[in-house]
Amino acid sequence: GENVEQHPSTLSVQEGDSAVIKCTYSDSASNYFPWYKQELGKGPQLIIDIRSNVGEKKDQRIAVTLNKTAKHFSLHITETQPEDSAVYFCAALRTGTASKLTFGTGTRLQVTL
Amino acid sequence: SAVISQKPSRDICQRGTSLTIQCQVDSQVTMMFWYRQQPGQSLTLIATANQGSEATYESGFVIDKFPISRPNLTFSTLTVSNMSPEDSSIYLCSVGQVNTGELFFGEGSRLTVL
Numbered sequence: 001g002e003n004v005e006q007h008p009s010t011l012s013v014q015e016g017d018s019a020v021i022k023c024t025y026s027d028s029a030s031n032y033f034p035w036y037k038q039e040l041g042k043g044p045q046l047i048i049d050i051r052s053n054v055g056e057k058k059d060q061r062i063a064v065t066l067n068k069t070a071k072h073f074s075l076h077i078t079e080t081q082p083e084d085s086a087v088y089f090c091a092a093l094r095t096g097t098a099s100k101l102t103f104g105t106g107t108r109l110q111v112t113l
Numbered sequence: 114s115a116v117i118s119q120k121p122s123r124d125i126c127q128r129g130t131s132l133t134i135q136c137q138v139d140s141q142v143t144m145m146f147w148y149r150q151q152p153g154q155s156l157t158l159i160a161t162a163n164q165g166s167e168a169t170y171e172s173g174f175v176i177d178k179f180p181i182s183r184p185n186l187t188f189s190t191l192t193v194s195n196m197s198p199e200d201s202s203i204y205l206c207s208v209g210q211v212n213t214g215e216l217f218f219g220e221g222s223r224l225t226v227l
Contacts, residue, residue: 032214043205043218044156046114089155095214100146100171103155 002027004092006104013080014112021107023090024072030092033066033073034101038087048075080111115140117219119206125225131194134222136206141186144211147179150203150221159204162189196226 003026013019025033031052036044050057050064050073057064061080066073077084090104116139126132136145145162159179160168168181183189193200203223209216 034214034216036218041223043117043220046215046217049215091216093214096212098211100158101209101214101216105155 002030002092002094002099002102004090004102004104006090006107008107009105010108010110012110012112015080015082017080019075019077019080019084019109019111021075021088021090021109022072023074023092023104024070025092025102026071027092027094028068028071029094032093032095033064034091034093035062035064035075036089036091036103038089038106040086044089077109080109082111082113085109085111114215114217115142115208117206117208117217119219119222121222122220123223123225125227126196127227128197130196131192132196132224133190133192134204134206136189136191136219138187138208142208143186144209145183145189146207146209146216147181147189147191148205148207148218150205152201156205159191162191193224196224198226200224201226 006023034049037047038044048064050066061078063076088107091101093101118137120135147159148156150156158171159174160170162168162181162183164183180192203221205221206219207216
């Protein structure tokens with residue numbers, strides 16, 4: 001089955017700096033890679049996703065890149081703000097099959113003033 | 114995305130008791146799932162809730178411990194039976210699309226077992 005590794009487990013940046021979280025996956029057939037943000041006391045929220053037919057996707061201050069050859073994908077947050085502080089999870093899936101979304105272990109991002 | 118409502122949002126339970134968590138979605142959805150998130154951990158799939166039939170459980174989870182119902186396309190329940198402190202977790206209902214892969218979560222039910 002799919003295995004997703006996520007690094008780092010914790011990340012502290014100063015407000016305004018950029019943050020990068022990296023994930024690797026094992027199943028070359030995976031074609032859908034979402035990222036979730038979980039704030040304290042809340043459920044995970046889908047913030048951005050990328051499919052295997054593109055290499056990069058951007059939505060305002062967040063972007064995701066995908067390298068299919070190396071089987072890794074990354075989340076980039078620019079101009080970080082205190083409200084970006086949360087736990088971020090990456091995941092991988094092969095769509096259209098009975099396979100389930102496999103999650104990374106999470107990254108706790110702390111944006112300091 | 115669908116609006117997913119879970120209740121209770123949190124509860125403190127005594128060892129040996131059972132608790133049922135409800136999940137209501139504001140639109141008909143094909144796929145409904147239940148996840149567990151232990152303190153400080155990632156999300157682990159418990160089972161797929163199948164409408165009108167028995168749920169499909171993942172390895173390590175059994176129906177006797179986590180009975181699930183899904184009487185229609187918008188509602189499901191998860192029961193945590195004969196609870197022990199090790200069952201203290203966040204239990205999350207989610208809905209998704211097999212074809213697109215998108216998965217959305219409720220706010221979770223935070224259970225503490227004493």
